[in-house]
Amino acid sequence: AQSVTQLDSQVPVFEEAPVELRCNYSSSVSVYLFWYVQYPNQGLQLLLKYLSGSTLVKGINGFEAEFNKSQTSFHLRKPSVHISDTAEYFCAVTESPGGSYIPTFGRGTSLIVHP
Template structure:
């Protein structure tokens, strides 16, 4: 079984400051890793994903994440945030070779960007 831990339920940050949203996972098998964003009153949107290859993954809106297998982490970073980045961010894992491509989500981190 897999699990995902997002320790920070809320991260306040000032506009134009850098931000890191933490994600750790647990799994007995190899996994794929995802970050989704949920803006108010909107559906979940994929920010980026790691399937294989380079451990540094770049996504939309200037976000990037680095897969660290030894630390079982997939932290999300952005060097300079905007007010419009205010949203809930979810880390998720999927099992490689699983029967269905379901996702296991973390509890989410609310990124609150202040002017």
């Protein structure tokens, strides 16, 4: 079984500041990793995913994440946030390869960007 821990339930930050949202996972097998974003009153949408290859993954809206196998982490970063980045962010994992396609989600991190 796998689990996902998002270490911060809420991250307040000022506009144009850098931000890091932390995600750690636990699994006995290899995993695929995902970050989703949920804007207010909307469903989730994919920000980026790591399947294999380069450990630095670039996503939409200027976000990137780095896969660190030794630390079992997949932290999400953005060098300069905007007010419009205010949203809930979810980290998720599935088992690879050929494992269960049912993702395990973290509990989410609320990013609050202040002007």
